Amino acid sequence: MGHNIAWPESKQLYTEQQVSDAVAIQAEEINRTLAKTPLVALCVLHGGMVYSGLLLPKLTMPVSLDAIRVTRYRNTTQGGDELHWITRPELSLKNKTVLLMDDIFDEGKTLEYLAAWAMEQGAERVYSAVMVDKQHNRKPQKYKVDSAAMAVPDEYVFGMGMDYKGAWRNASGIWHIV
Ligand SMILES: O=P(O)(O)OC[C@H]1O[C@H](OP(=O)(O)OP(=O)(O)O)[C@H](O)[C@@H]1O
Numbered sequence: 001m002g003h004n005i006a007w008p009e010s011k012q013l014y015t016e017q018q019v020s021d022a023v024a025i026q027a028e029e030i031n032r033t034l035a036k037t038p039l040v041a042l043c044v045l046h047g048g049m050v051y052s053g054l055l056l057p058k059l060t061m062p063v064s065l066d067a068i069r070v071t072r073y074r075n076t077t078q079g080g081d082e083l084h085w086i087t088r089p090e091l092s093l094k095n096k097t098v099l100l101m102d103d104i105f106d107e108g109k110t111l112e113y114l115a116a117w118a119m120e121q122g123a124e125r126v127y128s129a130v131m132v133d134k135q136h137n138r139k140p141q142k143y144k145v146d147s148a149a150m151a152v153p154d155e156y157v158f159g160m161g162m163d164y165k166g167a168w169r170n171a172s173g174i175w176h177i178v
């Protein structure tokens with residue numbers, strides 16, 4: 001997957017600089033909200049990788065970093081209801097404040113599931129942060145993401161860690177398929 005996928009017909013929604021600036025503002029908000037609380041920050045792979053790299057150096061509390069890998073979309077553009085666990089974190093979440101870092105809050109099933117899972121692991125608090133929140137009304141009834149740096153329209157988006165058919169996570173800025 002991800003080899004030789006041609007650059008799709010797409011339009012740029014945000015430049016890399018605009019994303020970076022928005023994440024810097026978001027980090028200030030997270031620093032205010034979570035103050036000096038030590039965090040276990042979990043990068044939700046793969047999509048959350050670039051976003052985590054932008055956010056982490058802007059956080060001012062002590063952070064222990066780990067990663068988890070679940071997938072709902074499996075390199076396709078439509079997600080199923082089932083989440084597949086690929087990698088679990090090594091760090092214990094017991095009595096910790098956990099920061100989940102993901103690229104996109106779309107239908108919200110991934111973060112809703114992961115937040116509940118982290119609480120089951122004994123976390124004291126789970127805070128979720130994403131790079132983009134897709135604008136539509138198909139969100140979970142009972143779960144909201146705590147913080148989103150930017151909004152994107154209800155289109156398939158890629159770039160800054162988000163894939164198009166398994167490729168182009170490296171695209172600079174955020175693009176949508178036209
Ligand atoms: O809000 P949702 O509708 O649940 O979708 C959001 C999730 O979808 C993508 O993951 P994907 O399953 O594609 O795996 P990936 O991170 O490896 O791309 C993305 O990284 C989020 O984790």
Ligand SMILES: Nc1nc2[nH]cnc2c(=O)[nH]1
Binds near residue numbers: 073159162
């Ligand atoms: N790349 C990508 N992954 C997603 N996962 C859920 N929604 C999206 C999307 O719009 N783009």
